[in-house]
Amino acid sequence: MQGEHGAAVTGLPTYADVARAAERIAGAAHRTPVLTSRTADAMTGAKLFFKAENLQRAGAFKFRGAYNAISALPEAERARGVITFSSGNHAQAVALACRLLGAPATIIMPEDAPAAKIEGSRGYGAEVILYDRYSQDREALGRSIAGPRGLTLIPPFNHPDVIAGQGTLAQELIETVGDLDVLVACLGGGGQLAGCALAAADLSPGCRVIGVEPEAGNDGQRSFREGQVVTIPVPRTIADGAQSTALGDLTFAIIRRHVADIVTVSDAQLVETMRFFASRMKIVVEPTGCLAAAAVLNGLVNVRGKRVGVVISGGNVDLATFAQLTAGAA
Incomplete structure (x- = not known):
C-alpha cells in the first residue's frame, strides 16, 4: 500500500491484530449491548443493529x-x-x-x-x-x-494497536448478530472506521463499510475521493470528537483498501439523531456518537431491505449542552 507521497505504508494492522486485541481487552472493556428499534427499522426499511459504545467504559469506544x-x-x-x-x-x-x-x-x-x-x-x-x-x-x-x-x-487514531483495539467493536457486533450487508461507522481520524473495516472484511466479507463524518470536517471524504490524505483547518462542528484535520497514514491506507464510501451529515442532523436516541431509545449519545446513525436515519446510506450495523460511538456530553441541543422542536 502506498502512502500520501508514494512511499510504502508499513506496520498496517490486520484482522489477526484485532483478534489479539480482543484477548487483551477481555475482562477490562465491556462487551457492549446491541440495541434495536422497531421505529428506526420502519423509518429506514432495514433491520438496524446499534452497537452501543456509549455504554463502554469511559463512555466511548476509545x-x-x-x-x-x-x-x-x-x-x-x-x-x-x-x-x-x-x-x-x-x-x-x-x-x-x-x-x-x-x-x-x-x-x-x-x-x-x-x-x-x-x-x-x-x-x-x-x-x-x-x-x-x-x-x-x-x-x-x-x-x-x-x-x-x-x-x-499513544496517539488517538494513527497507531496499529489503537486501530486493532477499535476493530473489536465490529468483531463483537458481527459475532452477536451474524453477517451484515452494511456496517456504518463514525469517522474522525479514522481509527474506528479502519478497525471496523478490518474486522468486517474478515468476518463478514460481503459487508459494505461506510464512514460518516461531519459536513464541516470532510477531510476523510475528500481524501477518499482524491486518493491522498487531505488536510483541512480545524472544522467548526458540534461533533467535537471528529474535529481532526486529517486522516493518519495508517488509517487512510486501510480505509482506501476496505471502505466502500464516506458520507457527511450536518450538525442539524446530529441534533435530530440525539433527540431520536433520547426520546425513542432512552439513551444519551453525544453529537459525534450520532454520526453513523444520522446518515442511516436521514437516508444518506442505501440500507433498505438490508441488515445494517450502526456504531454509536460515545455518550460523553455535558448535560447542559445535551439539554440545550435536544430541547428544540422535534
Whole structure:
C-alpha cells in the first residue's frame, strides 16, 4: 500500500491484530449491548443493529484502543508514563487505562473540550494540559513534552494497536448478530472506521463499510475521493470528537483498501439523531456518537431491505449542552 507521497505504508494492522486485541481487552472493556428499534427499522426499511459504545467504559469506544495499546507496552515503558492528545474520549480512555495498568498519564486537551471530558480525564488521575486547538499544534506540543519526560506517545487514531483495539467493536457486533450487508461507522481520524473495516472484511466479507463524518470536517471524504490524505483547518462542528484535520497514514491506507464510501451529515442532523436516541431509545449519545446513525436515519446510506450495523460511538456530553441541543422542536 502506498502512502500520501508514494512511499510504502508499513506496520498496517490486520484482522489477526484485532483478534489479539480482543484477548487483551477481555475482562477490562465491556462487551457492549446491541440495541434495536422497531421505529428506526420502519423509518429506514432495514433491520438496524446499534452497537452501543456509549455504554463502554469511559463512555466511548476509545477505551478499546487505548487499553489495547497501553497493555501492549513493555512494563518499563508503562512505568515511565504515557502521553496523548485528544478532544476528550481518547483522553478519558487513556486516563482510565493507565489507572488500571498502573501507568502515569499526561493528556493534552483543547481548552474548549466539553467540561465533562476534561473533568473525566482528571477524575481518572491524569495530568491534563490545555491548549488552543485553533492556534496550537497538539502533536508538536505532545512531542515537546514526551521527549524530556521519557513518556510514550499513544496517539488517538494513527497507531496499529489503537486501530486493532477499535476493530473489536465490529468483531463483537458481527459475532452477536451474524453477517451484515452494511456496517456504518463514525469517522474522525479514522481509527474506528479502519478497525471496523478490518474486522468486517474478515468476518463478514460481503459487508459494505461506510464512514460518516461531519459536513464541516470532510477531510476523510475528500481524501477518499482524491486518493491522498487531505488536510483541512480545524472544522467548526458540534461533533467535537471528529474535529481532526486529517486522516493518519495508517488509517487512510486501510480505509482506501476496505471502505466502500464516506458520507457527511450536518450538525442539524446530529441534533435530530440525539433527540431520536433520547426520546425513542432512552439513551444519551453525544453529537459525534450520532454520526453513523444520522446518515442511516436521514437516508444518506442505501440500507433498505438490508441488515445494517450502526456504531454509536460515545455518550460523553455535558448535560447542559445535551439539554440545550435536544430541547428544540422535534
